[in-house]
Amino acid sequence: MSTLPPDNRTGFSRRKFVMTTALGTAAAALGLSTPAIAKKAKIVYWSPLDPKANNPRSKGEAAMIEIFRKRHPDIEVEVQPVPWQVMGQQVIQAVLAGTGPDVAQLSTTNLPDQVGAGTAAPLNEFFAKGWSQAQRDDFILPWENTVYDGQKMAVYWNLQVNNEFWYLKDTVDGQPPMNWNNLPAFLKPAADKHRVPGFLLGLSQQGNAVQFITWLIPALWACGADYVLPGGEVGFANDNGAKPFEWLLEMVRKHKMTPESIISLTRDNMLDAIKVRKAISIPLQSNTVSSARTSLGDALALARQPGPNGPCPAFASGKFLMMTKSCKEREAAGLFIEALVSPEAQIANAKIATEPPVRKSVLKDPWFSTPEAADVRFALDYMSASPHPFKYPKGTDYLQTRIALAAQQMVTGRPVRQALQEVADEWEKARKG
Amino acid sequence: MGKGAQRLMTMPAARRVAERGPLRKLLEAAQPYLLLAPAAVFVLGITVYPIIQLFYVAFHSTNYFQVGAFNGVANFAPLFSASGAKSFLASAIFVIASDILTLALALFLALVMEAPLRGRGLLRTLIMVPWLVSLVVTALLWQALLDPNFGPIAHLTLSVFGWTVAPLGDETTAMMAMIMANVWRSYPFALVLILAALQSIPSELYEAARLDGASRWAEFRYIALPMAGRTIAVVLILLTFEYFALVTLPFVMTSGGPNEATYVLSLRIWREAFTNYHFGYSAATGVVVFLLNLALSVFYIRHFVLKDAQRVSR
Numbered sequence: 233m234s235t236l237p238p239d240n241r242t243g244f245s246r247r248k249f250v251m252t253t254a255l256g257t258a259a260a261a262l263g264l265s266t267p268a269i270a271k272k273a274k275i276v277y278w279s280p281l282d283p284k285a286n287n288p289r290s291k292g293e294a295a296m297i298e299i300f301r302k303r304h305p306d307i308e309v310e311v312q313p314v315p316w317q318v319m320g321q322q323v324i325q326a327v328l329a330g331t332g333p334d335v336a337q338l339s340t341t342n343l344p345d346q347v348g349a350g351t352a353a354p355l356n357e358f359f360a361k362g363w364s365q366a367q368r369d370d371f372i373l374p375w376e377n378t379v380y381d382g383q384k385m386a387v388y389w390n391l392q393v394n395n396e397f398w399y400l401k402d403t404v405d406g407q408p409p410m411n412w413n414n415l416p417a418f419l420k421p422a423a424d425k426h427r428v429p430g431f432l433l434g435l436s437q438q439g440n441a442v443q444f445i446t447w448l449i450p451a452l453w454a455c456g457a458d459y460v461l462p463g464g465e466v467g468f469a470n471d472n473g474a475k476p477f478e479w480l481l482e483m484v485r486k487h488k489m490t491p492e493s494i495i496s497l498t499r500d501n502m503l504d505a506i507k508v509r510k511a512i513s514i515p516l517q518s519n520t521v522s523s524a525r526t527s528l529g530d531a532l533a534l535a536r537q538p539g540p541n542g543p544c545p546a547f548a549s550g551k552f553l554m555m556t557k558s559c560k561e562r563e564a565a566g567l568f569i570e571a572l573v574s575p576e577a578q579i580a581n582a583k584i585a586t587e588p589p590v591r592k593s594v595l596k597d598p599w600f601s602t603p604e605a606a607d608v609r610f611a612l613d614y615m616s617a618s619p620h621p622f623k624y625p626k627g628t629d630y631l632q633t634r635i636a637l638a639a640q641q642m643v644t645g646r647p648v649r650q651a652l653q654e655v656a657d658e659w660e661k662a663r664k665g
Numbered sequence: 666m667g668k669g670a671q672r673l674m675t676m677p678a679a680r681r682v683a684e685r686g687p688l689r690k691l692l693e694a695a696q697p698y699l700l701l702a703p704a705a706v707f708v709l710g711i712t713v714y715p716i717i718q719l720f721y722v723a724f725h726s727t728n729y730f731q732v733g734a735f736n737g738v739a740n741f742a743p744l745f746s747a748s749g750a751k752s753f754l755a756s757a758i759f760v761i762a763s764d765i766l767t768l769a770l771a772l773f774l775a776l777v778m779e780a781p782l783r784g785r786g787l788l789r790t791l792i793m794v795p796w797l798v799s800l801v802v803t804a805l806l807w808q809a810l811l812d813p814n815f816g817p818i819a820h821l822t823l824s825v826f827g828w829t830v831a832p833l834g835d836e837t838t839a840m841m842a843m844i845m846a847n848v849w850r851s852y853p854f855a856l857v858l859i860l861a862a863l864q865s866i867p868s869e870l871y872e873a874a875r876l877d878g879a880s881r882w883a884e885f886r887y888i889a890l891p892m893a894g895r896t897i898a899v900v901l902i903l904l905t906f907e908y909f910a911l912v913t914l915p916f917v918m919t920s921g922g923p924n925e926a927t928y929v930l931s932l933r934i935w936r937e938a939f940t941n942y943h944f945g946y947s948a949a950t951g952v953v954v955f956l957l958n959l960a961l962s963v964f965y966i967r968h969f970v971l972k973d974a975q976r977v978s979r
């Protein structure tokens with residue numbers, strides 16, 4: 233039997249217990265109230281390129297993001313890949329639902345609708361105010377192309393020439409003619425020999441018919457017509473505007489250089505066709521040259537887009553980076569955009585993805601004089617030799633898909649002028665709401 | 666137990682209720698509804714509210730996502746154009762042909778799989794494979810299969826017959842290809858339900874029919890088909906709803922082309938909203954599809970399910 237008093241049996245009295253608990257609680261409270269380690273800012277970036285994918289463009293973007301990470305280790309970037317065909321719509325839906333990314337990379341056609349839908353956040357505080365005129369002029373594409381109502385809504389992330397003429401140089405004799413009337417004779421021997429189409433163009437509405445429109449717009453300029461006039465009405469419902477369509481129909485019906493099945497071809501179909509040598513020539517954008525080169529090597533040659541009286545003007549545009557209205561880390565997002573368009577990041581991307589940079593100052597780098605930079609130099613030379621200012625109008629996605637449908641109808645027998653007039657009428661109706 | 670409680674226990678139920686206060690009676694009566702209320706609010710929120718909103722937007726002008734003034738039936742006008750008529754026709758062909766082919770294939774395979782075959786388990790697994798493939802993958806798979814440049818079908822026809830074929834580049838064959846792809850990916854769903862219905866038919870019925878000298882066809886015509894009829898009707902309703910609302914397949918495979926031959930109403934809804942940003946037009950088309958589905962389901966239920974039920978009860 234114990235001789236200890238009842239309250240002292242364990243050597244740990246109630247008073248001691250209460251005091252220890254109180255002290256422990258106080259210590260814990262003090263510990264919690266000390267400044268916590270600063271929380272890392274995190275931004276979500278939607279890109280059509282998967283940084284883990286094994287292709288030059290994805291690797292190029294991954295290198296650019298790495299540059300940002302080194303500059304700002306305190307900011308975390310989560311890259312979420314979204315297919316380019318649906319990026320515009322997905323951004324609008326997500327931002328309006330309040331679950332959008334902080335920054336998105338979009339095709340150049342998407343900006344007017346993002347601005348119209350109110351999903352783009354102005355970037356004036358990051359770029360317009362803080363940047364000198366010299367810095368603005370350093371951008372190859374016009375600064376004003378991404379300005380709406382005086383607000384800088386996006387920054388070009390890359391530069392692309394949309395209307396390069398690609399051909400398999402080991403199947404044809406010599407250089408392609410720059411007058412499109414001579415193109416069938418140039419392509420015919422190779423097309424007959426290899427039993428493949430001489431010239432492919434996609435008229436599908438998929439991806440907002442970008443592969444067709446980027447060929448058509450410079451062809452319209454070369455014919456003395458236009459895509460959309462300064463007043464907003466279409467500039468192709470006339471004799472000059474009909475010429476590119478008539479030329480294409482001749483390639484299908486008269487010269488048999490182009491199959492009727494082009495009415496269902498997408499941009500990816502065209503790219504795949506030339507990669508597996510199932511077409512002698514296609515018009516495509518400079519940003520996909522590296523992808524084709526991995527399959528074709530030196531067999532792929534680039535030329536300017538043939539037109540009615542010599543080459544068509546270069547149609548230059550670019551993908552852009554936009555801060556969304558649902559951005560939660562505005563400062564971090566601004567730094568991210570700034571890093572991706574910095575000369576350092578632009579050189580890295582040019583070297584890895586062979587994409588033309590958006591900054592003029594970058595071109596001083598010796599790499600641009602090397603043979604590896606030949607494709608980039610070609611795009612830049614084409615652009616500087618025959619530039620043409622262009623800014624996509626609001627509602628361009630609708631107009632693009634509508635023109636592609638008209639072209640499909642023409643291939644299946646509808647008169648050119650009638651189809652174009654209908655597009656013009658519908659565009660006016662849509663424009664006026 | 667107290668005396669009061671004892672009295673309440675021994676009392677008849679009707680008298681017990683009558684002796685309770687009116688508030689308690691009301692609470693007791695409302696109890697099931699109160700318990701159901703959270704679920705009901707949730708269901709109404711995610712089903713009825715969007716439908717009301719759809720009707721509201723369909724009768725108002727829109728600018729991107731902003732809903733403006735009431736504009737009557739103006740948003741329905743594009744549906745009555747030549748392009749709108751093409752969409753109705755494309756949807757009708759797509760839904761009807763897919764329904765017929767899917768049900769026929771599922772019924773045929775269900776009958777085969779019900780038979781005592783060797784390796785039936787493996788066969789059942791293989792037949793279900795298309796169900797496991799996502800819609801996007803299905804669309805890309807069929808697109809690649811039918812590609813005029815390097816698709817195996819194009820390659821086969823060129824090397825064997827010397828023909829160049831481009832099924833997705835022709836208005837008729839593009840629709841046929843889309844229907845085939847749709848049937849391929851959706852028949853397993855119909856098959857599972859029909860097979861379950863066939864397996865639930867008592868074997869005594871077949872035995873009795875055989876004793877009466879019924880042929881295999883007679884067994885199918887007079888036993889299997891009527892007994893599985895209600896399930897087939899339900900499958901038909903579900904498939905019709907699904908086919909009317911299907912966007913992924915036409916979007917990826919054909920993008921509505923060529924020449925709007927596969928521009929079904931569901932794709933029109935999507936494109937008007939997310940390419941053209943004409944949300945009023947999109948909502949108006951959505952209203953039409955909703956009403957069409959409603960009318961079709963009423964028709965199916967009245968003609969197949971209710972008639973069948975009457976026949977059984979008689």
